[in-house]
Structure formats: structure tokens, C-alpha cells
Amino acid sequence: MSGRESEQLLLSKLCDRGAALQPQSLVITKIQQGYHTRSYADQLRRAKRLASALQRWGVRMEDRVATLMWNSGWHFECYQAISCMGACLHTLNLRLGQADLGYIIHHAQDRIIFVDANLIQLLEQISPSDLATVELFVCAGSDGEANQWKSSQLDSRKTIDYEAFLNSGHEDYRWPALADSSMMGLCYTSGTTGKPKGAAYSQRSTYLHTLMICGVDQLAISSREVVLPFVPMFHVLSWGIPYALLMTGSPAVFTSHFTDPGAMLQMMMDWGVHVSTGVPAVWQTLRQHIQSTGSLAAVQPKMRLQRLVCGGSSPPATLMRWFLDELGVEFVQVWGMTETNPIGSVARRIGKVTDLEKGVDDSFNNVKKAGLPSPGVEVRIAQLDDLSRDVAPGEAGELLVRGPWVIQEYYEVDASEKFFQGWLITGDVAKIDEEGAIIISDRSKDVIKSGGEWISSIDMENAVCAMPGISLAAVVAVPHPRWDERPVVVVILDKGVNTEGLLDRVREHLSSSFAKFQLPDDVLVWKEIPHTGTGKMDKKSIRAKLEEQQYILPSLRTSKL
């Protein structure tokens, strides 16, 4: 049937839809003096003007056009213009250090960077050689910040005002015909090991991902709801939400740099937000804000919030309980990676027909899982030491995924060790439970192998943290000549807690849920535990620190005496 259905899966075909069906629906951005609003119809006209300006500049298919911007209507326009015209939207993470940022810009060979005025100083710190490919800086900003850049140290011959640049294009521009295999977006992973690596997405990849996440069992993005995408637009295309919004024309609320919980809460109330996205810490902060200001009773009648889409780590049941009881809000948990564009699986409170009769507390358990693989995503659990073999059903192993929006290679770098026969090696240790849901138990590089058996560091950390007096715990592997590796617990104690007999108490506490051979050999009390830039405990640094200290396991010390 080749050629009979030659319709290419292009984002321009989806992204014109919202403006056509809901031309008066609003794109809202928080600014200093209230809100900036623009209709979807206007946004489409401006996006075409912007695409036309890029075309006139000489931007060609798959050329990298970068953004270093907050979540805003202007960033949203860039999403639409750059990827619908066939160029490659390269979103720069404004939380990165100058070295990584410079490396990424240089590696991607960005030709143009759209930058918010209040972020220009990040570019000024980058070595000029890393910016060698950049022909133009397009400086955006509201609140009168737009002119700040004029005093910047960037080469003034290479800078232009956003509106001036946009107005160099014309709005009767038409989206081009493209091959749907062409690259529409590029995001770099902020891995703790080695240089950042780019995950490139094709038109087809993001088109399919957009259709999928609007599924009623997925993120259910609907034209009938107001959405506040809190996840940064520089973080895996904000989980794909902007493209879903362009498709549905749902009213969209963007925070710009006003990301504190008080500002967010006000936006939710002002615009009747139904859905938002973010990591659990964000919702924890929102809850704390409401509680500490004592504003719950005032907030309740003004909130229309229905769902919080949550990713990154599992939300605590107490958090979900509070939001459900006080605000009637459901948590939807997602699992994914930069490499999966990013949604791979979704967990909802009530996942199945057979769960409908279950009590509410029981079904919070579902949301703590990574959830059910999304349609189109295939999952394998492979043996950690032999990826060609599946584990037995229900056992834990290396999580491998593939599907039409899962990358099969990194951008312009050889990293074949991250793939196995067409499957992405996620680096997560996971199992599939009896409900078909994925449960992540560890990062595969952090799992501990002792005497041929695996010990989950995350399970042990959670168990240790549940002990009174312990505020944080990390479990790492320490080499052992006979058992290969043995688990050691590093803890931060609450003030005034007695360390006497701590190892025995920890082993005693763990013995109810861990086998004897799995119990830790040692407990170390530290003042702080190193974290990565994205807020995760940095196990690699912990292991390096122990090595630096020439740490030896107690059992080995004894034998040497």
C-alpha cells in the first residue's frame, strides 16, 4: 500500500488545530504587572511570522535554533514556529553551569539562540569559542526588561530584539512539506557521568507522542480544561504538554520566572486551572505554602484544580491524601526519560475497572508505581548481567524500552553501550507486578550485588528513613573480596540522636523486610550527603568519598587484626 497514505506525520498538522478550533482561547503569561494574554489565533499568526523571519535568516531544515527561556507565551511561540517550520528546537536548561551550557551549544551547533532578557548573563559567562556557531541572539522579555540586553556583553552586532526579529517575517507564511523523519527537537540529558548527550526527536516521534498523551487513560489533555504546565519548557519539551495544547487549544497559563508557590497558587485561582505538571517537591511546596499561610479555607472555593501530573519520583501518600481531601485533586504519576520524549508509562489512582470497588487508600498504591506502559511503548525486564535474557515474571532486572518515540541513538555521539538490540537501556532496575505495572526499585548503577544476589539500595533507604531520628539515608555498595559487594548505609541524623548501637538498631529494623545476607555491614553518620544538580542523591560522589577516605568494611578490618 505504499504511497496510498503518504500523509506525513507533521507537527504543523496538529499545531494549527487549536487556533482553528479555539481561536479566542487564551495563552496567558505571568508578568510583573499582572498577566499578558494573547489569543491562540494571534499566537498562530505570530508563530508564522516568526517562522518566516527564521526562513529569511536562512534557517534550513533541521538547523538547530535554541531557546534559553522561562515558560511563557513567547517560548510557546518559539515551540510552534521552530518545529513546525522544519528546524530543530533546541531547549537550553537554564539551571546548567556555564561549562555544560557552552558544551551543549557548541555540540549542537546552534545557529540562533532565543534568550529571555533576564537570562542573558548566563550566556555572557560562556566562553566565546563555545558560541562560535551562534549567528544571532534574539532577546525576549516583558516588564521593560527587554532593553536590559542592550547593555550586555554579547556582541551587539549579533543581537536583535524579539519583536523586531518577529516583525521581519510575514504572517501569510505557509508551513512547508517535510519528511516526518526530520528532526524537530533536541534535548540534552544532564547525566551525572560524562558529558551531556543529546536526544533528538523527529516530527513523527512528537506527533505520535502528542496523540498518545491526550488519551483518556494517559495525560488526558482536553480542550475543556485550563492547563498550567509547570515543568520547565527546557526540560524534555515540558513533558510534551505544549504540543498537546497547540493541538487542543486549551487555555494555557505560563509562570515565566514567577515560580514561587504563592505566585503559582494565585495563577491557579485567577485562571481556574484544572491541570498542572511538576515533580513531587513542587506540590509539597505548594501544600506547605497553603498550610503555613493558613489560607486553605480561602483557597478552596477559588480552586478548580482537578489533576496534578507528577513525575521524577514517587509522591508520598500523605501528600496525595492531603490534596485529595482538601482540594479534591487527583495525582497522575508518570515515568519517562529525556530519551523517551518523555512519557513511557502512567499510573492513575484508579487504574482498572477491577479497582473501582477498592478503597481510596489502597489505590494510592498505584500512583507510587511507575505505572502501566503507554500504548506503543514496549517494555522488557532483562537480567542485569545478561540483557539478552528476560527475568522470571515478577522479578527485578534492567528496564529496557522501545517504541516509536523512544530514541535509538544519541545525537552525534557514539553511545552504543546505552542500547541493546534496538532497545534503550534505561539504567533503572524495575519489575512488572501482577497488575502489569512497572515498579522502579533502583538505578542499575546503584544496585548492590552480594554473593550473586541483588540488593535494592532504594528499598533499603526508604526502610532506614522510616526509623525515628534519621532524616536522610543513602545506601551504597562497597567492594568485598568474597561477596563482590556489601551494602553500607550513610545517614544524616536528627539533632541530638544517640549514635550508640546504631548499626544494631538499623539491622534489627531492617530484618523484618530484608534477608539476613542483605543487611548492611555498616552505618556511617555524615553531616551531609552530596546531591546532584537535579536534586537526587549523588551515589557516585558518596562512593568516591569512601574510596578517598580508604574506607574498609568492619568485617575486613577485623580479619586484618
Added chain:
Amino acid sequence: MSGRESEQLLLSKLCDRGAALQPQSLVITKIQQGYHTRSYADQLRRAKRLASALQRWGVRMEDRVATLMWNSGWHFECYQAISCMGACLHTLNLRLGQADLGYIIHHAQDRIIFVDANLIQLLEQISPSDLATVELFVCAGSDGEANQWKSSQLDSRKTIDYEAFLNSGHEDYRWPALADSSMMGLCYTSGTTGKPKGAAYSQRSTYLHTLMICGVDQLAISSREVVLPFVPMFHVLSWGIPYALLMTGSPAVFTSHFTDPGAMLQMMMDWGVHVSTGVPAVWQTLRQHIQSTGSLAAVQPKMRLQRLVCGGSSPPATLMRWFLDELGVEFVQVWGMTETNPIGSVARRIGKVTDLEKGVDDSFNNVKKAGLPSPGVEVRIAQLDDLSRDVAPGEAGELLVRGPWVIQEYYEVDASEKFFQGWLITGDVAKIDEEGAIIISDRSKDVIKSGGEWISSIDMENAVCAMPGISLAAVVAVPHPRWDERPVVVVILDKGVNTEGLLDRVREHLSSSFAKFQLPDDVLVWKEIPHTGTGKMDKKSIRAKLEEQQYILPSLRTSKL
């Protein structure tokens, strides 16, 4: 990026999902003695066995394997097995006459026909030469009917029992790798003009359609709901619902040949059905059944019905009002064609955020429209006499559509007149209203052109039908030497209605909503109005009958006197 994301969009990747995630979810079929049930896990095993049996028989990629079956778990297995193994599922319409059925089987060159025992007589009536390509009849049936076929007139050397055939395969069969451009399904249109034409769907077409219809603003098929697909599985793949069910694993209820409203109602109550699909006449019949049996009060507490997906024609507001008030059921209206696989647009009661404040009655208006184009479907309204030109916004014209699941040619027949520069010519006259919704006003072959202006026959029929005493009205064009065409109304009157001054009364009634030049030249009172096999008024026959009667318009008669 070619080759980086080489994942083909294969139905087998979606259809294994339901069984994996909801293995114990049920596939339910009504049988004489109650219900036959089977789990999705069992169904998948059986589908693989069936696919393996087909492979052993020598069925190759894209070979046509036909079904002549009621909606049932067995038919559902055939859907899964035939299309996931790479063969082409050709569903035969059991309402067709023997000549059309024979033509279609012969044209498609079906190699195997799966047939329900109680439908075998339909095959017996077909000319043997039309069955020349058929190597095997696989005879299915429950209720002890399975053996009826043994006394049939079909060549006994070519017949085999369904279970015996299935058991010739093995369940450790693996779905093959395929090109997603390969043909997975074939449905013939039952057009009133010319021979039936086949619309062939690729793996990719149906994969995308399946993802799309599960969208929350589309048909919202969810793993959390019980679905009774009432639309026949021989009618455009039952609107694509079976593939959505295989993907979600939602409990599925099939009626088999027990299609009367009493049986359907019982199934809905017995299994807690949430969603069903059908034409308005089906829901009208269900309502009449409940009303005439006086069972509403008994039915209400047992019904979990949430939505009725409705297509074919607009449901009357009174029908929607009754279902909403008495059973809390929402109508979802869809527009589509065999050529669009089939969903092209969807109308919901509350379509937009801006409608949320509207009253309920107002928003029923939305559901009478064909609705908002589904994501991925592109729509053009072209001038009826020059398809290369768009009409002005809001005006009516020929509806053209294209998209990844819209065919671009018919199967093995030249019908290039049905396409225009890659767009499908739907044959519908439509306009796009201020909300972006499609409103169908006529079939383009039925629209009337008078003095260079267009008159909608459907609008006029609806207006005439609203007059007291008129039970049915058809409006057709009659040739006129000066004005090209003039409208003539054919009516059926209620018993005892006086025909005196009828033309004047009709013109008077229409004058509030039609221009003077649009008012009909004549009103003819007939005892019956011819209908097509699918229940639509047959305008072609009406025009033929007038010609046969050598009908002349009154104004022309006068001038000849």
C-alpha cells in the same frame, strides 16, 4: 533522522497491550443460554493460535481473509489474529444482497471466509463462480448451531469447524515484523451508485486511528469503562472500537445476533456497560422499548451507561434530552465514512471551555453538528463547481478531507474522480461554523443549483417536516431551462390531512428561513418515499420516478398552455 526511529506502527504492538495489562478482563458474548465469557489473556492465546493456523494454511501478507459474522468474541479474535499476522481482514456486510456479496468476495479475491453457522445460507445463495478464489470456509457458532453447517450446500471438502481450524495452530506463535504500509483491513462501501468500492486500511492508518479515538476529546475509550460496541463489526471495522478495546483491555460486551432492544438493555444492565455505539435509530428504539414496557424505574438503578456514541445522522434533541434526564447519558456525535477509517470529526455536548457556562439545551446544538475535526484530519470546504477554490468563511461547499487514515485511492479500481489533489471528495455539502465545527447540509449530488445559487435540500426537508401534518419530506432538483434546477418537495402526509393550498402553505412556512428564489416550485403528495438499504431517502430513485412520469414543473406547464 531516517532509521533512528525505525519502529513500525504495527497493530500487534497495540493489540497485545490489553491482554498484558488486564489479563483477567472479560470478553463477553451473548448466547442463547446466557453469556459466553473469556479473559483477554485467553483471547490473546487463541488469536495467536488462529494466526498460526492461517500461516500454516499458507496465508501470506496482505492476503484477504474474510469474515461474515455477527459481533462476537470469535469475530473479535479474527480481528486480532488476521490483522496482527499481516493478512488483510475483509469484513463482509451480512445485510447485502447476494449479487453485491458475490461481487465483493470475487473482487477482493478472498482466500478464506470465517462464517457464523446461522449466516451460511447467505453464502449458499452466491454464484459458485463468485466464490472461486475461496479455498476454505471456517464455520463458527455457539448454541449448538456450530453443526448446522454440516448439512449446508457448501463444498464439504472446503469447510472446517472454527475450533478445529484454530487448534491446528500453536499459541507460541509470534507476530511477524511487517512494513506498516501493509494492508490490514478492507471494507467495501455500499454506495447507491455503481459497484461497491473497497477502502483498504494500512497497519499505520489503523494504529494512528486507534491512538486518536482514545483521546479524551474524541471517543475516550478507557480501560476503566465497559464497552458494548453495537455498530456491526462488518461496518467500517465497528468504527475502530475493537482495536481500541484490544489496546485498553476494557471489558467488551458483544450482542451476537441478539440485537433487539430488550436483549441489548439486559446486556447493559447485566454487565454495567458504560459506553455503546450506534446510529440514532438504535437509541430511539431503545428508548421506545423502555417507555413501552414501562420499565424505566426498574432500569434506572441498574444502568451505569455514561455515553452513547452516535453516527450516521444527527440525533434529535428530544432523544438526547430523554437520555440525559432519565439515565444521565451523554450523546457523542461522530462524522466519518468508510473512506476515513472512519472517524473524521467528533461533536460533544460541551465542546469547549467557553461552553462550560452555557445551559444544557444550548449545548445540545453542538451534538447536532458533525463536530470538530479530529486531530490529524484536515478539512477544506471547496466551491461546488471549482474544487480548486475555497469558499468564503462560513459558506457551504464540497467537504474535502485528508489525513493519515483517509484513503487516497480505492482498492484495485480506478476512481480518481473521487479525489482531488490528494483530498478525498466526501460527497457532503458542508460549512464550518464560527466555532470551527463542521455542519453537513446536504449530499453534493442532492444539492439544488438555481440561477447560480445553491439550495440545501436537507435544510428544506427539515423545515417542511416541522410543519404539522407532514410525516416525511424529500426535496429534489428538477431541471429548468432558465434556472438550471428548481426545488420540488415530495411529502407523505399524516392521515386525513387536507391537501388544499398545500404548496402555498409550504412556501409560506419556508419563507421565514429561505430566500424567495429558494422556495419550492411544487409540492407532490406521495404514499411512500423510496429508501436505500441503509435507511436513507433514495433521492436518485425519486428523481428517476419523476423522469419516468415525465413530470413538468408548474411554471413550465403554464408557459406551454
